[in-house]
Amino acid sequence: MSLNFTDCTIAVYSDHAASRALTSLIGLSVESIECSDDVRLDIRFGSGDVFSVSLLPEHYVGPEAFSAEFSDGTYVVV
Numbered sequence: 001m002s003l004n005f006t007d008c009t010i011a012v013y014s015d016h017a018a019s020r021a022l023t024s025l026i027g028l029s030v031e032s033i034e035c036s037d038d039v040r041l042d043i044r045f046g047s048g049d050v051f052s053v054s055l056l057p058e059h060y061v062g063p064e065a066f067s068a069e070f071s072d073g074t075y076v077v078v
Helices: none
Strands: 001-007 008-012 016-018 030-035 040-045 050-056 064-070 075-077
Touching: none
Parallel strands: none
Antiparallel strands: 001 008, 008 064, 016 050, 030 040, 040 050, 064 075
């Protein structure tokens, strides 16, 4: 699954959860991104909603939990 933000695309391969349907998060502003010590990545929206990706190895579907590609060419794989 992919999440497309302004200047960043995140591909998610691991278990994930959202506080509401992903389609209803379209157009919302990201307030913060927090990574909890190899446990999970949380993307918090200005509405208070959260999209979380598990970083636990047992939840990986691919070789990584997620990858992020930024418009400046930076590529992050976790």
